[in-house]
Amino acid sequence: MHCDKITLKSGQTRWVCIADAPPHPLTGKRRQIERRGKTKKEAKNKVEEVIDKLTVDQFDKKASAKIKFSKVAEKWLSVYEVTAGVKRGTVRIREDQIKILDKYFGDAPITSITHVIYQDFLIQLSIDGNEGEPYLESSIRGINTCAKMIFKFAKKNKLITENPTDDVEIPKKPKTIEELENQSIEDEYFEKNELELFLKTALESGLKLDKEWFFTLAFTGMRPGEVIALKKQDLDFENNRIRISKTLTNENCNMRDYNLETTKTSDIRIIDVDEGIMMVLKKLVHENDTHKLRYRTQIDDFHDEDFVFQRKNGYPYVRQFLGERMKRIMKKIDIKKHLTPHSFRHTHISMQTEAGAELPTIMERVGHKDPDTTLKIYTHVTNKMKEKSVQNVAAYHSEILKELTV
Structure with missing residues (x-):
């Protein structure tokens, strides 16, 4: 001193x-x-007295x-990106x-954001926060969730003493009668006749690769990013199996600027696939090898x-391209649902359920x-199947049931 x-x-x-105090916790x-x-x-x-206090709790109100x-937020993100074990897509969000x-x-100074100010912010988002x-x-x-992690980081590094996101309430907008009446889970996937x-x-009218990737999406339940990430070595034609170990992301829609990451759950799964689908993929791989x-x-x-x-140059497609191809086909058919390539996963769950597969298996x-x-x-789907089974039984015994009402 x-x-x-x-x-x-x-x-x-x-x-x-x-005299020197402990280094600044954020900047060092x-x-x-x-x-x-x-x-x-x-x-x-x-x-x-000040140094003793900083040594104990390291909070310097004047500096903070x-x-x-x-x-x-910038400092938190740099730490989060390398320590949270999340994929680039999550970091982008x-x-x-x-x-x-x-x-x-x-x-705003980090210390000036109080619980009341932050709660008002959330309410504002629910009113007109997104460009009106x-x-x-x-x-x-x-x-x-993002803000909570940032303020938690700030508190951990002794920049604030309280987290303003603690005990906040997320504004909720009650659904209207019209929204409830129009809400249907069936809008999230293809029904059997719609898929066919x-x-x-x-x-009949698809462009190059349309039949290959849309049939693969429908009959495997893979995510769109997993389908376009498939490589030749992932296909086991002898046992009719596909190994799913990665997904492809592309932030800039530039075919050369892509990233391969582990699957969403960071697990490898191997699935059995219909022989017809595998034959189509085998033909496609042969065409790729010949072209190469x-x-x-x-x-x-x-x-x-x-x-x-x-x-043609060996680079993979991007997910957005898949979406554009799907829109083209949807315009040719009379299906009013707003479906995307991801909807094929929901469709596959429906297909597996109707085929009698158990929930853990699916x-x-x-x-x-x-x-x-x-x-x-x-x-x-199982509720629909139960209803249909009652109708089928009734139809099968229709003659005796008629006698009931005579």
């Missing part, structure tokens, strides 16, 4: 002491504490008041959520990675750890 005697403008004398930079007193002992005691929320948080709190339109409840929950119509149209031998030396940047669904096949989505479709 260093102390000096100084003279103020008023002519009075004071002692000033300065050196911190020095300076205090004044009428005597050297008084100034020294003041410095020691200068740190903006955006700076803390957090980046988008931070943009929304920064819009409201970016320039309300955010969906699910979106607000995601934003709140879609696939028949893909066969012919064009590999002619195309300067041929991407020799053996993707099953590959472009979950294992499609790679679901959380039973909610699978169970919702499974229960709906």
